[in-house]
Amino acid sequence: MAETSVREEVHWTVTATPAPECRRLDGRVEVDVLVVGGGLTGCRTALGLAEAGxxxxLVDGERIGWGASGRSGGQANPIWRQTPEELIARLGRNHGERLIRTTLTSAQDLFADIARFGVDCDAVQSGWLQAAHTRRTRDRLRSLGRAWAAVGMDIGELEGDAVREASGSPAYGFALRHAAGGNVQPLSLTRGYARAAIERGALAFENTPISRLERVDGKWHAHAPTGEIVAENVVLATNAYSKGLVPDLHKTYFGLFSIALATAPLSEAQQREILPGKVTISDSRLAIYFARYDRDGRLIFGCVGSSEQVDRLGGFARVKRGLRTVFPQIADIAIERKWAGRIAVTPEMMPHMHEPAPGVLAGLGYSGRGIVMTSVMGPALAARLLGTPPTSCPSRSCRLRRSRSTG
Structure with a gap:
């Protein structure tokens, strides 16, 4: 496996659509809603609010899509790790059934949003293979797939040679095929949502870190080095970068890191064998392996690591070993880039919506399901701020949770 020219560079920054025009905050701005965090959650929330008038x-301390949203694998994985019955047992019937309905349409909603807002993000909806790496996980995946199929999700089972034919990998003997799954160019998706929000009137500021929030006369004042934003409501969409503005919010999740590589483009013959039809794959390891193609036929392969420094603690080495394990027929392929990104994982492996203070909402903790579930969370946060009560949010909302924070 060639390594002599591997760049430590986020691959998506090379192939992304142009960034929307944003500026640094200069002076005082007053708005209905301040959205802190220019990732997928923040941009989709700002878009929903701006569309409603x-x-x-929308503010980011770095650039739009700089964090996990522009560093992920870009897989659109439309299912939880729990069965519908387990969701109801955990969340109660009202929230559980709402989340089940949301999940059944979540991937279709994502790709419909991409079409409706004209987002150019190399979207591919050609299915997702969820592969079992052991006999025990095979039994668990089979039960999971059948439980979701029973409530209406389009899921098929593959075994033996059928898994090899569908994936190109000899490493798995069983897999679920989720017809609605796929992948996107995640940085382009983030930029596309931001651009659509700006076109509908949202203000967007980059390189504008918010250092402090304070409540004055019923409004929130957000302080930045170059100005101040005053808002009736605040959305915190900072995910794994949430330490600082609201006490204890960072204690509701733990941080992990997604580590990925981009190979040289595969030949047409290799693409016909490996992930044919540009299907996406991930497996059942606790620190999963995942793979998909980019638009130019490069294989994007990754796993969960322990540090956002790519080579630290064996992170990149594990990705290379994983590539050899899953696709041994391209073990010697050249690697062009390697990178890492910080992600937020909750104890339940499901995202949270928090209301830590009056007029403040936070959505975070996608636990490896961010591409699809941020498109659920964004509209849910917007709907909540537009007046939908927490007990009757639309089916695309997630369970409302209060953190211990007081704001």
Missing amino acids: ASVA
Whole structure:
């Protein structure tokens, strides 16, 4: 496996659509809603609010899509790790059934949003293979797939040679095929949502870190080095970068890191054998392996690591070993880039919506399901701020949770 020219560079920054025009905050701005965090959650929330006529300021301390949203594998994985019955047992019937309905349409909603807002993000909806790496996980995946199929999700089972034919990998003997799954260019998706929000009137500021939030006369004042934003409501969409503005919010999740590589483009013959039809795959390991193609036929392969420094603690070495394990027929392929990104994982492996203070909402903790579930969370946060009560949010909302924070 060639390594002499591997760049430590986020691959998506090379192939992404142009960034929307944003500026640094300069002075005082007053809006209905301040959205802190220019990733997928923040951009989709700002888009929903602006489309409804609210005045919105979208702010990021770095650049739009700089964090996990622009560093992920870009897989659209539309299912939880729990069965519908387990969701109801955990969340109660009202929230559980709402989440089940949401999940059944979540991937279709994502790709419909991409079409409706004209987002150019190399979207491919050609299915997702969820592969079992052991006999025990095979039995668990089979039960999971049948439980979701029973409530209406389009899921098929593959065994033996059928798994090899569908994936090109000899490493797995069983897999679920989720027809609605796929993949996107995640940075382009993030930029596309931001651009659509700006076109609908949202203000967008980059390189504008918010250092402090304070409540004055019923409004929130957000302080940045170059100005101030005053808003009736605040959305915190900072995910794994949430330490600082609201006490204890960072204690509701633990941080992990997604480590990935991009190979040289595969030949047409190799692409016909490996992930044919540009299907996406991930497996059942606790620190999963995942793979998909980019638009130019490069294989994007990754796993969960322990540090956002790519080579530390064996992270990149594990990705290379994983590539050899899953696709041994391309073990010697050249690698062009390697990178890492910080992700937030909750104890339940499901995202949270928090209301840590009056007029403040936070959505975070996608636990490896961020591409699809941020498109659920964004509209849910927007709907909540537009007046939908927490007990009757639309089916695309997630369970409302209060953190211990007081704001």
